[in-house]
Amino acid sequence: MTVRELVEKAPFKAAVLPDPDREITGVYIGDLLSWVMGRASGGDAWITIMSNVNIVAVASLADTACVIEAEGVTPDEEILATASAKGVNILLAEGGAYETAIALSKLL
Amino acid sequence: MSEALTFHFDVDGADFTSAGQASVQVKKNLRLLGISPDIIRRVSIAMYEGEINMVIHAGGGEADVTVTEEEIVISLRDHGPGIKDIDQAMQEGFSTASDRIRTLGFGAGMGLPNMKRYTDHMEIRSELGKGTDITMRVNLK
Ligand SMILES: Nc1ncnc2c1ncn2[C@@H]1O[C@H](COP(=O)(O)OP(=O)(O)OP(=O)(O)O)[C@@H](O)[C@H]1O
Ligand SMILES: [Mg+2]
Numbered sequence: 001m002t003v004r005e006l007v008e009k010a011p012f013k014a015a016v017l018p019d020p021d022r023e024i025t026g027v028y029i030g031d032l033l034s035w036v037m038g039r040a041s042g043g044d045a046w047i048t049i050m051s052n053v054n055i056v057a058v059a060s061l062a063d064t065a066c067v068i069e070a071e072g073v074t075p076d077e078e079i080l081a082t083a084s085a086k087g088v089n090i091l092l093a094e095g096g097a098y099e100t101a102i103a104l105s106k107l108l
Numbered sequence: 109m110s111e112a113l114t115f116h117f118d119v120d121g122a123d124f125t126s127a128g129q130a131s132v133q134v135k136k137n138l139r140l141l142g143i144s145p146d147i148i149r150r151v152s153i154a155m156y157e158g159e160i161n162m163v164i165h166a167g168g169g170e171a172d173v174t175v176t177e178e179e180i181v182i183s184l185r186d187h188g189p190g191i192k193d194i195d196q197a198m199q200e201g202f203s204t205a206s207d208r209i210r211t212l213g214f215g216a217g218m219g220l221p222n223m224k225r226y227t228d229h230m231e232i233r234s235e236l237g238k239g240t241d242i243t244m245r246v247n248l249k
Contacts, residue, residue, distance in 0.1 A: 032213055032214075032215075033216070034157065034216045034217075034219045034222055035216050037153045037156070037218075037222055038218050038221065038222040042145070042149055050212075052212050052213070057156065058156075061128070063145070
């Protein structure tokens with residue numbers, strides 16, 4: 001499923017979607033950035049509550065399909081602009097990491 | 109590509125919110141060179157971890173990335189405090205990061221282990237009070 005299809009089917013909002021046709025091939029949940037870089041796979045949807053600017057670099061370098069901010073967390077405009085420029089998709093979810101992962105699990 | 113290509117970066121130690129710029133640039137350059145996505149991912153993560161470490165633990169430094177037909181070599185040099193016990197620093201979970209750094213999501217003590225995992229060869233030379241030199245190699249053949 002692509003990130004665009006996920007936004008259409010799941011209760012997630014697109015904050016920025018510069019690369020909508022990116023295929024999602026798995027899921028990783030985590031907030032410690034070096035864990036994410038060590039354990040996430042390229043193509044994963046990355047669920048986190050971290051929202052500082054470093055998530056953009058991590059998502060880009062670890063080559064995740066999208067970042068999903070759980071718990072209603074919304075990154076600042078400046079961070080969204082950086083993500084947009086770097087081709088990093090960011091989605092927003094109201095639920096926690098568990099609910100978010102369940103919603104993904106039903107669709108993937 | 110018959111000759112070696114080298115990219116040089118000065119890594120600013122003052123602002124770690126913008127840290128990672130050198131790694132992002134390397135990712136772009138490697139893409140233009142037609143390097144495979146898997147190799148690019150390994151090189152960029154290893155370099156980002158090293159770059160962030162120079163910013164957080166050493167007040168900045170310098171990075172050189174050399175691409176030949178055989179391999180990609182990442183060299184990092186800083187004049188920070190040095191690493192007291194390299195074996196200890198290499199262990200998963202060991203970190204001296206401050207609480208402020210931890211609130212940003214760093215400080216899991218996974219950076220050096222990731223650098224080793226994602227590269228084919230890694231060498232650390234460090235002297236207390238002088239600084240740290242790290243060389244990482246990723247084979248292309
Ligand atoms: N360039 C450096 N100069 C001085 N000390 C360093 C340097 N790089 C690493 N260290 C020391 O080694 C420890 C382990 O580094 P490592 O990258 O594995 O973890 P971390 O940076 O603390 O956390 P993480 O990388 O998971 O965000 C650091 O906490 C620090 O004490
Ligand atoms: Mg580190």
